Amino acid sequence: MNRLTTSWGEFPLTRFPEDPRDPLRAWDASDEYLLRHLAETETDLSGSVAVVGDRWGALVTALAAPRPGETTQPTELTQISDSYLGRRATADNLARCGAAPDAVRLLTTQDPPPARIDVLLVRVPKSLALLEDQLHRLAPAVHEGTVVIGTGMVKEIHTSTLRLFERILGPTRTSLAVKKARLIFCTPDPSLERGANPWPYRYDLPGDAPAVAGRTVVNQAGVFCADRLDIGTRFFLRHLPTDLGPARVLDLGCGNGVVGLAVALAEPEAELVFTDESYQAVASAEDNFRTHAGAGRKAEFLVGDGTADLPDESVDLVLNNPPFHSHQATTDRTARRMFTDARRVLRPGGELWVVGNRHLGYHITLRRIFGTCELVAGDPKFVILRAVKTAGSGGRGPRG
Structure with a gap:
């Protein structure tokens, strides 16, 4: 120490x-x-x-x-x-x-x-x-x-x-x-004309974002890409799993919750859980979900350490866009913890879907943790990877 x-x-x-x-x-x-x-x-x-x-x-x-x-x-x-x-x-x-x-x-x-x-x-x-x-x-x-x-x-x-x-x-x-x-x-100047606080910020999602195109979302200050939809999430939205039925879906490291919101709008039977370690992020995710998915739609919003507040084998699908910075330090430690946490909370047959920069090599880490990893989609910059929890028995994963 x-x-x-x-x-x-x-x-x-x-x-x-x-x-x-x-x-x-x-x-x-x-x-x-x-x-x-x-x-x-x-x-x-x-x-x-x-x-x-x-x-x-x-x-x-x-x-x-x-x-x-x-x-x-x-x-x-x-x-x-x-x-x-x-x-x-x-x-x-x-x-x-x-x-x-x-x-x-x-x-x-x-x-x-x-x-x-x-x-x-x-x-x-x-x-x-x-x-x-x-x-x-x-x-x-x-x-x-x-x-x-x-x-x-x-x-x-x-x-x-x-x-x-x-x-x-x-x-x-x-x-x-x-x-x-x-x-x-x-040196504080109480007489200063500082103007209004511009945060939280609102912007319209682009037309090529399936399920959420054109919707206005709110971002609290400090949330990743607070003034626009980042290109990694935009790519992820075009390749999300479908036919989920009543699956319990976790948006892990949810940011402003656009990924989970897209699932909620496309899959009316799905039950959503949003979690992030940022209070600003979870506040944004809840605001966006309540605005666009309806006040009566069931969802959980958790600020915490990854999946620490979720029971073992309690979700069917985890969606994740992991950060690769801890403040100014570049590290894959957070991503590795997220993948391990995801495996713990997934039911047998459940799936983790990850979007990340191609050069980060997440497929190697996922194979070590899950024993399996499949490429769902890719472009010159990003890949979407799918890992299935095969240990134990029971449970059918969502179809891509």
């Missing part, structure tokens, strides 16, 4: 789910830079402190943990996160480091933000849209004396990032780079 070293002590931190083989740490140089700055400048943290986008809880854990010789702690310390996995990691790290159970209020991006913020710390997210949405939502709680500091790796902070802080909160400048990390300093 890696330890984050700060002026306030050392903190053993892990990601979630914890995997001793995972070489990635639960913090990076930008987290270290921000914590060092707070300690060296003796920033007053005695009021209401909000930490946005703290990926694995490194920032709030360091701020909440008992500090030898210091009695001043934040009167209200809040973490705001869109990631279920990040929140679980935060809870585990806080407990491991001896923080009081009520030391940090863990909010999602869908929860109402604090009414007043005296210190706002922002870990710059990969999604500029999510940053824009969160700054708009937090701006009413920021006052003239609020200390606002952002942090991120140099490659994550662009001119457009700084413009968002400038336009929504107030004058902004940056620090020198240290270990390829940079800080953002913003």
Whole structure:
């Protein structure tokens, strides 16, 4: 287990789910830079402190943990996160480091933000849209004396990032780079005319998207391809399985739920389950499903760790467009976990259908996990793969 070293002590931190083989740490140089700055400048943290986008809880854990010789702690310390996995990691790290159970209020991006913020710390997210949405939502709680500091790796902070802080909160400048990390300093201007929050965003699906063509969908900020239908999903929609009957279908890593929605509209007897680790994604999926499939149509919407909330052998079909990034890191770890989780919840004879970039080689991983993998369709960029759960007995998979 890696330890984050700060002026306030050392903190053993892990990601979630914890995997001793995972070489990635639960913090990076930008987290270290921000914590060092707070300690060296003796920033007053005695009021209401909000930490946005703290990926694995490194920032709030360091701020909440008992500090030898210091009695001043934040009167209200809040973490705001869109990631279920990040929140679980935060809870585990806080407990491991001896923080009081009520030391940090863990909010999602869908929860109402604090009414007043005296210190706002922002870990710059990969999604500029999510940053824009969160700054708009937090701006009413920021006052003239609020200390606002952002942090991120140099490659994550662009001119457009700084413009968002400038336009929504107030004058902004940056620090020198240290270990390829940079800080953002913003001076709030309560009189600023910031305009309306453009999120959530709505757009019409293209005419070549079977079952959902021309429908208007809503995307919360931060959801993958929040302003258009991505080309991988568009390809997937043209090759989805048919004749499902009363099958229980899981849209795993659902994003805005367009794939599951297409199945629901084409297969009126199918029962849909949508799951994602993003609160923004599941909120989008539920909104789109309720709008287009009807309020009376049965479906489940779960924010969680893959299929962790589903019983073994409880679904007939899993549809999956797995991510191959974990924040800025390129990795197939998430896809492998999704495939393994899918096999667990599939009934015997059930099928996993996966769309992915051709170069990722998912067919090799699927054969290792399922013992079988079939190419359903492909083009120069994408492939759609089908794996059948053959262990056990019973159950007829859907026909393609």
